[in-house]
Amino acid sequence: MSRPEHIAPPELFYGDIEAKKYTSNSRIASIQAEMTLRAVELLNLEDEGPYYLLDIGCGSGLSGEILDEDGHLWVGMDIAPSMLEIAVDKDVEGDLFLQDIGQGMGFRPGTFDGAISVSVLQWLCNADKTENRPRYRLQRFFSTLFMSLQRGGRAVFQFYPENDTQVEMIMSTAMKCGFTGGLVVDYPNSKKARKLYLCLFAGQAAPGDKQI
Amino acid sequence: MRLITHNMLKCHVKNCTDPNQQFPLRFKEVQLEQIEAERNDEFLVRMLPRLDWPALLTSTKELGIALPESVPASPENDDEFLQALHTAILETHVKEGNMVCNGCSHEYKITNGIPNMLLAEHEI
Ligand SMILES: [Zn+2]
Numbered sequence: 450m451s452r453p454e455h456i457a458p459p460e461l462f463y464g465d466i467e468a469k470k471y472t473s474n475s476r477i478a479s480i481q482a483e484m485t486l487r488a489v490e491l492l493n494l495e496d497e498g499p500y501y502l503l504d505i506g507c508g509s510g511l512s513g514e515i516l517d518e519d520g521h522l523w524v525g526m527d528i529a530p531s532m533l534e535i536a537v538d539k540d541v542e543g544d545l546f547l548q549d550i551g552q553g554m555g556f557r558p559g560t561f562d563g564a565i566s567v568s569v570l571q572w573l574c575n576a577d578k579t580e581n582r583p584r585y586r587l588q589r590f591f592s593t594l595f596m597s598l599q600r601g602g603r604a605v606f607q608f609y610p611e612n613d614t615q616v617e618m619i620m621s622t623a624m625k626c627g628f629t630g631g632l633v634v635d636y637p638n639s640k641k642a643r644k645l646y647l648c649l650f651a652g653q654a655a656p657g658d659k660q661i
Numbered sequence: 662m663r664l665i666t667h668n669m670l671k672c673h674v675k676n677c678t679d680p681n682q683q684f685p686l687r688f689k690e691v692q693l694e695q696i697e698a699e700r701n702d703e704f705l706v707r708m709l710p711r712l713d714w715p716a717l718l719t720s721t722k723e724l725g726i727a728l729p730e731s732v733p734a735s736p737e738n739d740d741e742f743l744q745a746l747h748t749a750i751l752e753t754h755v756k757e758g759n760m761v762c763n764g765c766s767h768e769y770k771i772t773n774g775i776p777n778m779l780l781a782e783h784e785i
Binding site: 499520526533534544 | 662701704778
């Protein structure tokens, strides 16, 4: 099966038809739910909160609905308008932004207690337009994300890297932007169930002292 | 988009870096909607230090919403203050309109409650 990120950029791949297919597919929805719960668990939040969280690549709100159930307040961003429209129709509670994460984000230092992202990060490694230099986009993304998190906050990404080179490029860029952390592998010995989570910690430094 | 999130948001155009200009984004021709939400005082009090109060006053004044000029000394015991804050930042949603950056004049258009944060090639 070909990888969706090889077929078209996400905003085109997830047009109206794919967006509806993706959202109404119960198998996809239950896997998404499971991965969202795991990502929230890996955020290691101190108590029940509620917390102010960022959902990177929130899509049609499958992960946001789970954050809603837990009572968290969240902000979601996605590049596919068709996905966001479905989220609006579902009346998710979060604030939604049409955004290309490779262009960075503009939140004041220390805005969020944490960030989650489900099945999105591999899209950033794709050079789908000539000007989309993956390394530059990753750098812009991670450096602005680092700023937007509370010191000590975490960002957890479930993702589907294509190969070790991609993992290395993602990790090294994140570290260069100030993050520490590493990979968590669930079901490492099952080819089908194996899931990768990149867990990043936004340091201990005082907000504002990290320049891009 | 709720006003709490607008208070966190600054312009992210690459060369727009003057902190006094890129924040807060100025509202232009907006339509608001009030949506009731459950009040959580613990959350409100915890978020208070993260809010930029002068910026929140600027934005709420643009929208005709009244808030006290300063945060009371013990906000956690001030029911009237917490209710006003809750209504302003968590129940007031911007449905349509624009957010304009005072630094670079970029206009972020809001449609159906969703701000379009996509930048042009020369802005990244
Ligand atoms: Zn600007």
